Amino acid sequence: MEPLLAGLGAFLQPPVLISTLIGVVAGIIVGLIPGFTITMGVILVLPFTFGMTPLQGIATMMGVAVGGASGGLISACLIGIPGTPSAVATTFDGFPMARNGEPGRALGLGTWASLFGGIIGWVVLAAATPPLAEFGLKFGPWELFSLVAFSITMIASLAGESLTKGLIAGLLGILLATIGSDPVLNISRFSFGNEDVESGFDFLPVLIGLFAFSQLMTDLERREGEAPRVAIRLADIRIPHLQVLRDIWNSKVVLLWSSIVGAWIGVVPAAGGSIANVLAYDQAKKVSRHRSKFGTGHYEGIIASEAGNNSVSAGDLVPMLALGIPGDAVTAVMLGALLIHGVQPGPQLMSDPRTSQLAWGVIAGYLVATILTLVIQFWGMRLFARLVFVPYHVLVPGILVLSALGALVLNNRVFDVFVLLGFGVLGYLMVKHQFPLASFVLGFLLGPLAEINLRRALQTDPSVLEFVLRPISGVLLLLAALSVAYYFWVGYRRVRAPRVEPAVG
Amino acid sequence: MSDRLIALVLVAVCGFIYWQSYAIRKPSFAAFEGFDAGTFPRAIVVVLAIFCLVLLVRGTGALVPRRPTQDDLRRWAARYRLPLISLPLFAAYAAAMGAIGWFADTAAYLIAMQLVLQPRGGGRLAIVVAGSLAFTWALGLGFEGLLHIVLPKPGLF
Numbered sequence: 001m002e003p004l005l006a007g008l009g010a011f012l013q014p015p016v017l018i019s020t021l022i023g024v025v026a027g028i029i030v031g032l033i034p035g036f037t038i039t040m041g042v043i044l045v046l047p048f049t050f051g052m053t054p055l056q057g058i059a060t061m062m063g064v065a066v067g068g069a070s071g072g073l074i075s076a077c078l079i080g081i082p083g084t085p086s087a088v089a090t091t092f093d094g095f096p097m098a099r100n101g102e103p104g105r106a107l108g109l110g111t112w113a114s115l116f117g118g119i120i121g122w123v124v125l126a127a128a129t130p131p132l133a134e135f136g137l138k139f140g141p142w143e144l145f146s147l148v149a150f151s152i153t154m155i156a157s158l159a160g161e162s163l164t165k166g167l168i169a170g171l172l173g174i175l176l177a178t179i180g181s182d183p184v185l186n187i188s189r190f191s192f193g194n195e196d197v198e199s200g201f202d203f204l205p206v207l208i209g210l211f212a213f214s215q216l217m218t219d220l221e222r223r224e225g226e227a228p229r230v231a232i233r234l235a236d237i238r239i240p241h242l243q244v245l246r247d248i249w250n251s252k253v254v255l256l257w258s259s260i261v262g263a264w265i266g267v268v269p270a271a272g273g274s275i276a277n278v279l280a281y282d283q284a285k286k287v288s289r290h291r292s293k294f295g296t297g298h299y300e301g302i303i304a305s306e307a308g309n310n311s312v313s314a315g316d317l318v319p320m321l322a323l324g325i326p327g328d329a330v331t332a333v334m335l336g337a338l339l340i341h342g343v344q345p346g347p348q349l350m351s352d353p354r355t356s357q358l359a360w361g362v363i364a365g366y367l368v369a370t371i372l373t374l375v376i377q378f379w380g381m382r383l384f385a386r387l388v389f390v391p392y393h394v395l396v397p398g399i400l401v402l403s404a405l406g407a408l409v410l411n412n413r414v415f416d417v418f419v420l421l422g423f424g425v426l427g428y429l430m431v432k433h434q435f436p437l438a439s440f441v442l443g444f445l446l447g448p449l450a451e452i453n454l455r456r457a458l459q460t461d462p463s464v465l466e467f468v469l470r471p472i473s474g475v476l477l478l479l480a481a482l483s484v485a486y487y488f489w490v491g492y493r494r495v496r497a498p499r500v501e502p503a504v505g
Numbered sequence: 506m507s508d509r510l511i512a513l514v515l516v517a518v519c520g521f522i523y524w525q526s527y528a529i530r531k532p533s534f535a536a537f538e539g540f541d542a543g544t545f546p547r548a549i550v551v552v553l554a555i556f557c558l559v560l561l562v563r564g565t566g567a568l569v570p571r572r573p574t575q576d577d578l579r580r581w582a583a584r585y586r587l588p589l590i591s592l593p594l595f596a597a598y599a600a601a602m603g604a605i606g607w608f609a610d611t612a613a614y615l616i617a618m619q620l621v622l623q624p625r626g627g628g629r630l631a632i633v634v635a636g637s638l639a640f641t642w643a644l645g646l647g648f649e650g651l652l653h654i655v656l657p658k659p660g661l662f
Contacts, residue, residue, distance in 0.1 A: 051652050164560050165508075168515065171553040175522065175546060182529075182542035189529050189542055190522070213595075220587035220622070397618035398640060400595060401611055405644065408602075409654045417599040425592065433511060451545045458540055 004126065007360025010055060011368055019049075019056045020365060023063020024372045028380075030064065031071025032083040032388055033395065038068035039329040040212045044399070046204060046337055047406040054341040055361045058334060059369070062362065065330045066118065066369040069310050070377060073110035073302075075388045077103060083388075086309040089281035093294065093301030100297050105247075108239035109302045111377050112248055113255060117307030118370035120259035121266070121314030126363050128267065129350065132322035133359075136347030139323075141453035141460070142467050146476035148450040151325050153480040154268065155439045162434065163487040169435040173443025174450065176201065183448045184455055196415040203336040205407035205419040206444060210437050211329065212403045213424025216396055218431055237382055247299040254284045254300045255307050262308035266315020266327050280308025314366055321359050323347060325446070332441050340410075508564030512557045519554040523547060590621050606659035612641040 010016070023045060030041030041064045049057030072087030077094035090110060097106040139147065152174075156166025179190045180200020191197040248255060258280035265276040284304030285294050294301045316327030324346035326332035338345050343355055350359045377384070407420040427437055457466065468474045526543035573581070582589075598614040605613075615637035623633075648654045 048652070050654075164556055164563065168553065168556050168560065171549055171556065172515075175549050175553060178546040178549070185532065185542055187530055187532065187542040189546065190525060217588040217591065220591060221585060391623075393619055393622035393624070394636070396622060397615045397637075400591075400618065401615060401640075401644070404595075404598065405648065405656075408607075408656070409648065409652075412655065412657075414599060414602050414657065417602065418596075421592075421595055421599060424595075428588070433508065447549075454545065455540050 003356060003360045004364055006357055007362070008364035008368075010357050010361040011059065011365040015052075016056050016059045016361075016365070017368070019052065019060040020063040020369050021372060021376070023060040024067035024369060024376055025063075025380075027064035027067025027069075028071035028074075028373070028377060028384055029387055030084075031068035031087075032074040032384055033390070034075050034079075034081040034083055034388075036083070036395075036399070037211065037215060038065055038072075038084055038086070039333065040215055040399075041068050042330050042333045043204075043208050043212055044402050044406060046333060046340075047409050049337060050340070050409065054338060054343050055358050055365075057337055057341055058358070058362055059365050061330075061334050061337060062365055063369050063372070065313050065334075066310070066366065067373050067376070069118075069313050070111060070114040070306070070373045071384070072309070073114070073306055074107065074381070074384055077106040077110060077302075078385055078388060086277050086312070087305070089277040089305035089308075090302055092281065092305070093296070093298050094305075096295070096297030097299070097302065098297075102297075104237045104239040105244060105299075106297075106302060107237065107381060108241060108244035109247060109299050110306045111239075111374055112241075112244055113303040113306040114310040114377075115370060115374045116248065116255055117259045117262060117310035118314065118373070119367065120256065120307070121263045121311030122363075122367045122370065124260075124263040124267070124311070125314040125317055125366060128318050129322045129359075129363060132318060133347050133350040136323045137351060138472065139347060140470075141456035142470050142473040143476065145450055145453040145457060146467060146473040146480070147323065147325060148446045148453075150476040150480040150483075151446065152439065152443055153483050155442050156436070157483045157487045163484065165433075165435045166439045167484075169430065169437070169439040170443035173440040173445075174447035175443075176206075177444045177447035178451070183452050196413065201419050201423075202410055202416060203339070203445065204410050205416040206423045207333055207336065207441065208403045208406050209420040209423030209425075210427035210430075210441060212399065213420060214427030214431055214437070216399060216403075217424070217428045219392065220396065237385065239378065239381070248303060251288075251300045251303050254288055254304050257287055258284050258304040258307040259311040262311035263315040265308075266312040267318045268327075276312035277305045277309040281305045310370070317362065317366065320345065321349060321362060324349070324449075326442065329438050329441055332438075332445055335445065509561050512561035512564055515557040516554055516561065519550045519557065523550045523554075526550070587622065591618065594618060594621070602657050603660050607656035608641060608645055609659065610657075611645070612637050615640060 011020075026045055027038065027041055030036050030044075031038060042061045045060055045064055046057075049060050052060070068084060069086055072083035073090045073094060075081050075083040076087040076090040077098045080091050080095035080099075082088045082091050094106045094110060097103075097109075152170040153167070156170050157163050177200075180198060181187065182189055188198050261280045261283050262276040265279060281294075281301060281304045284300055285291055288294070288300050290298060290300060313330070316331045319325045319327050320331040320335055324335065324344075326335050335345050343349070343358065349355050403420060404417050407416040408414065410416055427440075430437055430440065458464075466473075468477060526547045529541070529543040531541050594614065594617060598610060601613075602610045616634055619633045619637065620630075645656055649656060
């Protein structure tokens, strides 16, 4: 309890609190604009955090993540288009409820459910992170290498439709991370004499290119050139708080179960909010007594989706803080930000006295950010709702300039803007051909970690068998192999399943 | 582009990187190490090539795509018109930054992009120009004045 209070004390310092507040506002805005993702928002605020302390920087990005997870519900309810992929299931009941003349109730339910889901997720975060980090301290180079292998196979099997494509994306990420200097002997690799390439590709321009740039190109292709049509009169938005809280009290089982499902999905590397909200919605349907009402504007549907997608962002932080493995793309950016700030994420983060306050500050700050989101969202609901209708031809150029600026200011060299462009094109092509970007990013981020630990392990003991014989490493490799085997088994069963011929006549 | 064609391209890339990995310098002080700077990329390339071959065998689509008709090309151009214009515009923006400086380059890029993206009859040029200049000025001032980050100055003049 003491470290948590110390972390809370560090987080409640005015500069950190103000940064979180700005992050939450930015997150809500990014979350509510259809086509923009939370990852994009976190990436775009990253350059603004360079001059901040590590805690202040992470607090800003966490604010974006928490605010964004909740902000997606505004467009989901008002125009029937989810602001982020993690609000897809909110449209199922949020939009019908708003169209039935209760937009305020839909928004209120979503916002309050976000708060309670976030709090339940936070309990999981605070309870699960310290023991997992302590367990992580037992890891040597063998275990760390196997953990990377496990994370990449997990993300490959969960993030996309094809495991083969997921693994190719992950391996391609690792391969591109080897360009530049060798992490052990500092020998130049694949730079072809180019001085800029010799220092390797920085994580930030790569991320901006992959997530922000490619997403904008995809949006342009979909010809979302105009603002969505107004489906609801903004003047009609009045939030009936008492009725909403009564609805939530009546759905406490749904709320609790959806939040637990969300937090659990967050803890599993790779499975993010886009999976959590749909799964939480599906689970809520199973435990609810009003199953048939789902999809018609039923309050439990909104509660389940929003509680699920908010608790997932707390769960995502667990593997990041405890093991240094990102739970999703957003935490991958945060991990990169910690590295830029000179903090090495990993199991030592919580035990090292120099960084433990930062780790506990992040845990305590998640709760603060969740509460701030509720306050800001209710306070500025009508203002935020107007932003849904800002035309794309104004937003897209601005975001592209911010992206370029983010890449530029990292090392103050134009080369990084070209790196952004190159990886943007690569990301766009990957999205077009269904190669999961999350696998690529995880590979790019964890590739050097895998190489360093593989070399350390082999220097200590040249026997490759050690990776299998050491219990934790062996179990992780076994889990990686099982996740691949399970994927192929499911594919095999699908092919073997008897086809049902459609009835004729 | 079909999955199988992508797999074939990736296999070729893997072959090139594998070959290049032997060109990586091996310093004498690291000679005792069995694991040199090229070993890890080589191992990754081999595993990657194996999965690419799996995709080549199991993937969908033809290796040689059919010849597109005039109609196909028209549809393709209509669908990708905006990304196809935006990509070279962004490349030009990045390339010109060192020469004309961040401020002029960004303002020009914002104006050009808005004119490309806005629907016909979407807005007045004066508003677009004023908005772009204001945004550029505010952003530049924020970074240079508040965050003390120096943005590229014109190199041509």
